[in-house]
Amino acid sequence: xxxxxxxxxxxxxxxxxxxxxxxxxxxxxxxxxxxxxxxxxxxxxxxxxxxxxxxxxxxxxxxxxxxxxxxxxxxxxxxxxxxxxxxxxxxxxxxxxxxxxxxxxxxxxxxxxxxxxxxxxxxxxxxxxxxxxxxxxxxxxxxxxxxxxxxxxxxxxxxxxxxxxxxxxxxxxxxxxxxxxxxxxxxxxxxxxxxxxxxxxxxxxxxxxxxxxxxxxxxxxxxxxxxxxxxxxxxxxxxxxxxxxxxxxxxxxxxxxxxxxxxxxxxxxxxxxxxxxxxxxxxxxxxxxxxxxxxxxxxxxxxxxxxxx
Amino acid sequence: xxxxxxxxxxxxxxxxxxxxxxxxxxxxxxxxxxxxxxxxxxxxxxxxxxxxxxxxxxxxxxxxxxxxxxxxxx
Numbered sequence: 001x002x003x004x005x006x007x008x009x010x011x012x013x014x015x016x017x018x019x020x021x022x023x024x025x026x027x028x029x030x031x032x033x034x035x036x037x038x039x040x041x042x043x044x045x046x047x048x049x050x051x052x053x054x055x056x057x058x059x060x061x062x063x064x065x066x067x068x069x070x071x072x073x074x075x076x077x078x079x080x081x082x083x084x085x086x087x088x089x090x091x092x093x094x095x096x097x098x099x100x101x102x103x104x105x106x107x108x109x110x111x112x113x114x115x116x117x118x119x120x121x122x123x124x125x126x127x128x129x130x131x132x133x134x135x136x137x138x139x140x141x142x143x144x145x146x147x148x149x150x151x152x153x154x155x156x157x158x159x160x161x162x163x164x165x166x167x168x169x170x171x172x173x174x175x176x177x178x179x180x181x182x183x184x185x186x187x188x189x190x191x192x193x194x195x196x197x198x199x200x201x202x203x204x205x206x207x208x209x210x211x212x213x214x215x216x217x218x219x220x221x222x223x224x225x226x227x228x229x230x231x232x233x234x235x236x237x238x239x240x241x242x243x244x245x246x247x248x249x250x251x252x253x254x255x256x257x258x259x260x261x262x263x264x265x266x267x268x269x270x271x272x273x274x275x276x277x278x279x280x281x282x283x284x285x286x287x288x289x290x291x292x293x294x295x296x297x298x299x300x301x302x303x304x305x306x307x308x309x
Numbered sequence: 310x311x312x313x314x315x316x317x318x319x320x321x322x323x324x325x326x327x328x329x330x331x332x333x334x335x336x337x338x339x340x341x342x343x344x345x346x347x348x349x350x351x352x353x354x355x356x357x358x359x360x361x362x363x364x365x366x367x368x369x370x371x372x373x374x375x376x377x378x379x380x381x382x383x
Binding site for chain 1: 340341343344347348350351354365368369373376
């Protein structure tokens with residue numbers, strides 16, 4: 001849409017930073033910082049979270065710059081500022097690079113060197129390893145690439161302590177194992193779009209049945225990992241109770257998704273009037289799991305926060 | 310405006326206008342009212358961001374100085 005040239009607003013540039021992903025990064029990073037054994041000065045803590053948020057946003061902008069052509073062919077992403085023509089690709093690249101450097105340098109000098117190094121590693125991992133290398137090549141893209149989204153609590157912890165310890169890696173593992181079932185639940189309902197874009201997401205490559213089986217496996221592993229903070233003595237019994245209850249619901253929803261839908265059905269056919277009731281039920285089940293997974297992570301980390309304050 | 314004037318909104322390929330060529334022909338780039346308004350808002354945003362960042366650096370510097378003063382050995 002060339003007639004949009006020069007009309008970009010602050011909201012368009014903000015959208016380049018993937019604000020919804022950023023909010024998750026801010027929250028999990030904040031929790032990592034609070035549960036750390038060392039107290040951080042509020043001003044420095046604020047600076048750390050700001051750098052983390054801007055760094056995550058920068059990685060998002062680089063991702064959108066690189067995938068602008070792919071975004072244009074997918075319904076979910078076609079409304080982003082680059083496919084819409086409101087922001088030029090060069091601008092997105094410049095913004096991404098400038099904010100990446102700015103956030104890493106600021107994190108290093110305002111907070112500490114280790115947090116700066118971890119932030120730089122996270123941005124590079126997301127922009128290069130996930131976006132450029134893994135995403136267009138392997139169905140395991142979201143599994144390995146999920147590590148980028150799992151780093152924030154480790155960075156938050158490191159910002160507070162200045163050291164890299166074993167404890168925050170439990171939080172890393174929770175988000176790492178949460179990412180595949182969360183993302184695949186949505187991808188199951190977007191298979192056609194991913195196929196059209198030529199992206200080898202798990203439902204495209206392995207099919208709906210295999211993906212649903214893997215979702216169950218990751219859900220069980222996630223529940224086990226969610227209890228690690230209790231075992232490591234960094235979480236309260238309240239957290240343990242929340243983790244068990246939420247984990248049980250997560251597994252039940254995953255198993256429900258596995259059992260619904262006929263073998264080989266494409267869940268995206270839900271809008272097809274000829275689609276079977278089983279397809280409709282499976283699609284509904286997948287979206288329910290996707291929405292619940294967001295609540296799951298938020299409540300789980302919030303309960304960790306309750307014990308940490 | 311003269312016929313040499315280029316309306317940015319009329320560009321059809323979505324790319325930035327060929328400014329070098331325009332400058333050599335003494336053409337001027339005229340933004341539409343909406344484009345001017347959007348540019349002004351972007352400039353305000355950049356100014357606010359820079360001011361906020363300067364304030365953050367100032368505050369963190371004061372905090373760090375305070376910590377170092379408190380930790381010093383006499």
